[in-house]
Amino acid sequence: MQIIAVANQKGGVGKTTTSTVLASGLYSKGHRVLLCDLDPQTNASFMTGVDVLSVANLYDVFKGEKTVKETIVPVRLGFDLLPGSLLLAAADSEFTQTGREYMLKEALDSIKEQYDYIVIDTPPTLGILVTNALTAADKLIIPVGAGDIFSLQGLTQFYGIIQNVRKYCNHELQISGLLITRYNSRSNVNQALKGQVQQIAEQMETKVFKAAIRESVSVKESQLLKEDLFEQAPRSNAAKDYQAFIREFLEGEV
Ligand SMILES: Nc1ncnc2c1ncn2[C@@H]1O[C@H](COP(=O)(O)OP(=O)(O)OP(=O)(O)O)[C@@H](O)[C@H]1O
Numbered sequence: 381m382q383i384i385a386v387a388n389q390k391g392g393v394g395k396t397t398t399s400t401v402l403a404s405g406l407y408s409k410g411h412r413v414l415l416c417d418l419d420p421q422t423n424a425s426f427m428t429g430v431d432v433l434s435v436a437n438l439y440d441v442f443k444g445e446k447t448v449k450e451t452i453v454p455v456r457l458g459f460d461l462l463p464g465s466l467l468l469a470a471a472d473s474e475f476t477q478t479g480r481e482y483m484l485k486e487a488l489d490s491i492k493e494q495y496d497y498i499v500i501d502t503p504p505t506l507g508i509l510v511t512n513a514l515t516a517a518d519k520l521i522i523p524v525g526a527g528d529i530f531s532l533q534g535l536t537q538f539y540g541i542i543q544n545v546r547k548y549c550n551h552e553l554q555i556s557g558l559l560i561t562r563y564n565s566r567s568n569v570n571q572a573l574k575g576q577v578q579q580i581a582e583q584m585e586t587k588v589f590k591a592a593i594r595e596s597v598s599v600k601e602s603q604l605l606k607e608d609l610f611e612q613a614p615r616s617n618a619a620k621d622y623q624a625f626i627r628e629f630l631e632g633e634v
Pocket residue numbers: 390391392393394395396397398419421423502503504561562563593594595596597599600603618
């Protein structure tokens with residue numbers, strides 16, 4: 381049983397895309413998978429076809445008003461979802477109690493043996509929600525958007541948070557690697573960025589996944605249709621790259 385957080389405080393780098401596609405890919409390999417939507421934007425819940433306004437969600441769990449068991453819903457893509465909530469946007473000011481870093485870990489403890497993988501999608505912030513994800517996780521995947529030259533800014537600060545979480549909340553947290561997303565091999569900027577990502581990975585004492593996820597219109601199409609990328613466009617560049625990434629991730633497990 382593994383808990384995988386997908387995080388980077390930079391917005392739009394492919395966290396939600398990577399978490400949902402990873403959940404789908406692991407599920408299609410026969411694993412029992414739970415996707416956990418920790419982002420107040422609730423994009424992962426939306427993409428998997430769940431209306432967060434009409435179901436119990438993680439906010440209710442953190443408030444102690446629902447159990448995780450009551451909150452998990454099966455989604456069309458096959459795996460289970462722990463829905464997010466817009467109300468989580470106020471988490472930093474609302475949850476001030478001692479031990480607040482452990483809310484998600486405690487919640488997941490009660491059900492984790494029912495799954496082989498729990499994948500956590502996180503918001504583009506450095507607040508208590510991300511700390512909760514890092515505290516609960518065994519592994520961390522950091523997507524880095526290749527299309528945006530500012531994508532690397534802030535990774536050092538993020539690494540500081542990771543180191544703090546390791547020190548105070550979760551000694552075992554491992555960084556599986558940096559995953560380059562929205563890659564375009566024809567762009568010189570993208571090529572140059574690859575070298576810089578490698579350097580940052582070394583500073584973080586981790587690796588860059590060999591599989592870089594290419595920019596592909598089928599990602600947006602499958603998300604719009606709330607379909608599985610691997611079924612909707614199995615021959616698309618992004619589907620092939622995500623398959624390679626999942627294989628590489630699983631190989632790193634053993
Ligand atoms: N490989 C790709 N090819 C084309 N579009 C992509 C790809 N990956 C992600 N996108 C698109 O980029 C946008 C941002 O992706 P995504 O929502 O996964 O990022 P995010 O890091 O979760 O963003 P946020 O920080 O807002 O939560 C989305 O519109 C998504 O459809």
